Amino acid sequence: MTISVWRYSHLALAVSSFVFIVLAALTGIILAFEPVATKLPGYRVQEFEELNLAQTITVLKKQYPELIELSVDANQFVTVKGTDADGNDVQAYVNPRNGHILGVVQQQSEFFQWVTAFHRSLFLKETGRFFIGLTSFLLLLIAVSGTFLILQRQRGLKRFFGRIVKDNVAQYYHVVLGRLSLIPIILIAVTGTYLSVSRFGLLPDEKVQHNVDLDAIASEPEKPAADFPVFQATALAQVQTVEFPFSDFPEDYYTLKLKDRELVVNQFTGDILSEVPYPATTLFTNLSLDLHTGRGSIIWSIVLAIASGNILFFVYSGFVITWKRLSGRVKNKYSAAESQFILLVGSENGSTYHYANAVFRQLLQQGHKAYLANLNSYQAFPEASHFIILTATYGLGEAPTDAAKFVSQLEGVEQQQPVSFSVLGFGSYAYPDFCKFAFEVHQLLLNQRWASPLIDVHTVNDKSPEDFSRWAEAWSQQTGIVVGLSEDLAGAAPKALKTLTVTVNTPAGTDGHTFLLRLKARGRTKVKSGDLLGIYPANDHRERLYSVGVIGNEIQLSVRLYPNGLGSAFLHALAPGQQIRAKLLQNQHFHFPVKAPQVILISNGTGIAPFLGMIDENKQKTPVRLYCGFRESASVRIYSQFLEEQQKAGKLSELKVALSREGKKQYVCDLLQEDEQAMAQALEQGGVLMLCGSLAMQKDVLQLLDSACQKYLPHDISFYQSRSQVLMDCY
Numbered sequence: 001m002t003i004s005v006w007r008y009s010h011l012a013l014a015v016s017s018f019v020f021i022v023l024a025a026l027t028g029i030i031l032a033f034e035p036v037a038t039k040l041p042g043y044r045v046q047e048f049e050e051l052n053l054a055q056t057i058t059v060l061k062k063q064y065p066e067l068i069e070l071s072v073d074a075n076q077f078v079t080v081k082g083t084d085a086d087g088n089d090v091q092a093y094v095n096p097r098n099g100h101i102l103g104v105v106q107q108q109s110e111f112f113q114w115v116t117a118f119h120r121s122l123f124l125k126e127t128g129r130f131f132i133g134l135t136s137f138l139l140l141l142i143a144v145s146g147t148f149l150i151l152q153r154q155r156g157l158k159r160f161f162g163r164i165v166k167d168n169v170a171q172y173y174h175v176v177l178g179r180l181s182l183i184p185i186i187l188i189a190v191t192g193t194y195l196s197v198s199r200f201g202l203l204p205d206e207k208v209q210h211n212v213d214l215d216a217i218a219s220e221p222e223k224p225a226a227d228f229p230v231f232q233a234t235a236l237a238q239v240q241t242v243e244f245p246f247s248d249f250p251e252d253y254y255t256l257k258l259k260d261r262e263l264v265v266n267q268f269t270g271d272i273l274s275e276v277p278y279p280a281t282t283l284f285t286n287l288s289l290d291l292h293t294g295r296g297s298i299i300w301s302i303v304l305a306i307a308s309g310n311i312l313f314f315v316y317s318g319f320v321i322t323w324k325r326l327s328g329r330v331k332n333k334y335s336a337a338e339s340q341f342i343l344l345v346g347s348e349n350g351s352t353y354h355y356a357n358a359v360f361r362q363l364l365q366q367g368h369k370a371y372l373a374n375l376n377s378y379q380a381f382p383e384a385s386h387f388i389i390l391t392a393t394y395g396l397g398e399a400p401t402d403a404a405k406f407v408s409q410l411e412g413v414e415q416q417q418p419v420s421f422s423v424l425g426f427g428s429y430a431y432p433d434f435c436k437f438a439f440e441v442h443q444l445l446l447n448q449r450w451a452s453p454l455i456d457v458h459t460v461n462d463k464s465p466e467d468f469s470r471w472a473e474a475w476s477q478q479t480g481i482v483v484g485l486s487e488d489l490a491g492a493a494p495k496a497l498k499t500l501t502v503t504v505n506t507p508a509g510t511d512g513h514t515f516l517l518r519l520k521a522r523g524r525t526k527v528k529s530g531d532l533l534g535i536y537p538a539n540d541h542r543e544r545l546y547s548v549g550v551i552g553n554e555i556q557l558s559v560r561l562y563p564n565g566l567g568s569a570f571l572h573a574l575a576p577g578q579q580i581r582a583k584l585l586q587n588q589h590f591h592f593p594v595k596a597p598q599v600i601l602i603s604n605g606t607g608i609a610p611f612l613g614m615i616d617e618n619k620q621k622t623p624v625r626l627y628c629g630f631r632e633s634a635s636v637r638i639y640s641q642f643l644e645e646q647q648k649a650g651k652l653s654e655l656k657v658a659l660s661r662e663g664k665k666q667y668v669c670d671l672l673q674e675d676e677q678a679m680a681q682a683l684e685q686g687g688v689l690m691l692c693g694s695l696a697m698q699k700d701v702l703q704l705l706d707s708a709c710q711k712y713l714p715h716d717i718s719f720y721q722s723r724s725q726v727l728m729d730c731y
């Protein structure tokens with residue numbers, strides 16, 4: 001819930017101030033180059049820090065009989081105002097070592113004057129100054145709310161600078177650059193606010209005042225300025241200005257404005273007549289000017305320019321993120337009270353809505369009364385027969401904002417008629433609590449008297465269209481209503497279909513169910529074991545996906561033949577030499593690990609398909625153990641010869657087979673249970689476990705691994721999942 005408070009504050013502040021922020025940032029970038037431009041002439045002498053005021057005043061007095069003022073700017077350029085030996089007025093940059101003139105003092109360029117005036121007041125005088133001051137303050141609040149959002153995203157301070165999961169490009173760079181430029185932006189905002197507050201006289205007015213007893217000023221013992229202890233003790237680098245005495249009367253004195261205090265010094269004796277430290281407000285104003293303008297430091301001005309550039313990027317990427325978030329929402333044609341199909345969505349960044357919309361549109365097109373809302377809008381749906389719940393997971397496996405109230409609302413509202421439900425979780429393996437909230441919702445619904453599951457909970461990793469298609473296929477099979485991947489959602493998938501030629505198609509095995517199909521692509525094809533092959537058996541939108549193993553240079557599918565299965569019947573009927581058009585989809589997260597010290601492959605049924613290819617590809621002979629489950633020994637027979645050869649070739653170190661309907665009647669999980677300590681050890685040593693097969697098996701295996709981790713390891717299974725040591729492709 002708190003995530004939304006910070007998010008809404010961050011957004012509201014940004015929306016209310018973005019025009020001013022853009023103007024201030026644009027002009028800020030230009031102004032950041034002024035210190036660079038002014039520093040370029042280089043009137044600073046070498047080893048400036050070593051000079052003291054006594055040395056400089058002595059040489060200047062020799063060159064310039066009449067001196068009015070000496071000043072040192074932020075670049076440590078020394079300027080002298082006075083008259084030279086010929087009586088000419090001088091106002092120039094001088095060398096503080098010998099008094100020679102180095103250059104003429106230039107006014108600020110007209111261009112920078114114009115930009116500075118615009119940056120400070122937008123040419124709107126006091127009103128503009130007020131708005132710019134307010135903008136600085138809002139920028140500060142945006143930076144603070146942004147910091148809290150990053151803290152929440154990264155799950156705490158410790159991981160503030162940890163790896164950022166690349167969810168979408170705009171969001172990724174919003175966070176990466178946000179972290180990097182956080183400190184400069186906070187400084188820009190704080191100092192800008194302070195300077196405005198000070199400009200509007202809202203700070204205590206503490207002027208420097210000297211109380212000098214003019215009657216008591218002595219004119220003896222007279223000393224040359226070079227011998228004044230105060231001048232000798234004052235480094236030139238500490239000086240802002242020195243005002244020289246106007247006449248030879250003792251009441252006229254030197255006024256020294258240093259960085260932290262002001263001094264009045266007797267012009268004859270060098271005695272300090274008064275010394276007043278600057279009030280805190282003056283010190284802060286000077287510091288704010290240094291930090292806000294970058295005066296005196298080329299490096300800091302470049303940092304300011306980059307930070308201002310980043311502010312412009314944040315405005316752009318912030319709007320892209322918001323647009324994405326909002327663009328998925330739709331208007332309902334039918335009310336909640338009259339709809340049969342209720343789609344409830346839990347989303348933080350809007351992408352889940354795109355999938356929900358696709359299903360929603362297809363249901364409407366087919367004449368069904370469907371209603372789409374967020375999970376927080378859960379209520380009584382008197383006509384509902386189906387709930388479709390699509391929800392993302394955030395935080396520590398928590399509900400997204402749109403769904404934060406769902407759990408409590410579900411407790412309070414009971415549906416009065418039986419409703420079947422299906423939960424589709426959206427998440428990412430990059431997070432330890434993969435789709436946790438979806439599983440929680442599924443479990444909660446299972447406990448409702450009126451609710452019954454239509455299919456098991458499904459998950460979508462990284463918005464994978466393939467995972468979504470799997471759910472759509474399962475849901476469609478149960479309801480007889482065809483929903484699938486709309487064109488826009490499939491956008492990420494390659495559109496071009498490949499022509500593949502059948503080279504081998506075995507009969508439906510000795511078990512009467514499973515067959516192996518080998519296909520060869522024309523030309524070079526980038527495909528790896530674990531990738532997916534999409535076929536279109538009826539030449540329409542209906543896609544069927546199969547996990548592939550690459551053996552030699554051929555693609556091998558292991559297919560279970562269903563009596564009326566659209567995909568399996570189509571594939572089974574293919575004869576060698578026949579060609580099909582199909583789509584190859586990369587399945588990056590499910591490739592054989594390149595560097596793992598050992599790999600454990602776990603499958604049931606035709607889930608063995610990608611592993612056969614991976615074992616064949618294991619040229620480096622990484623130790624591989626295969627645990628596979630089948631119904632009967634007849635189901636294993638089609639793989640036996642291949643697996644024996646691989647063991648002999650050293651590409652498969654160990655093979656364990658569980659048969660659920662013969663002998664000991666074991667499931668693959670029982671085999672794992674026997675070896676649970678070895679599993680835990682493998683994880684501890686950086687080994688990788690890969691699972692392919694049914695979701696039911698996935699659930700059991702994860703449970704078993706979790707308890708093994710608790711027994712033998714310091715971390716739970718989610719720790720290893722987030723480090724890509726547990727890879728899954730189950731359906």
Ligand SMILES: Cc1cc2nc3c(=O)[nH]c(=O)nc-3n(C[C@H](O)[C@H](O)[C@H](O)COP(=O)(O)O)c2cc1C
Nearest residue numbers: 347348349350351352392393397427428431434435
């Ligand atoms: C900050 C953040 C935290 C996330 N936490 C999890 C998590 O704990 N478990 C998970 O499975 N996915 C997590 N995800 C991934 C999202 O749930 C996933 O990308 C989802 O598709 C986003 O859907 P949405 O755009 O509708 O919000 C997280 C993503 C982000 C940006």
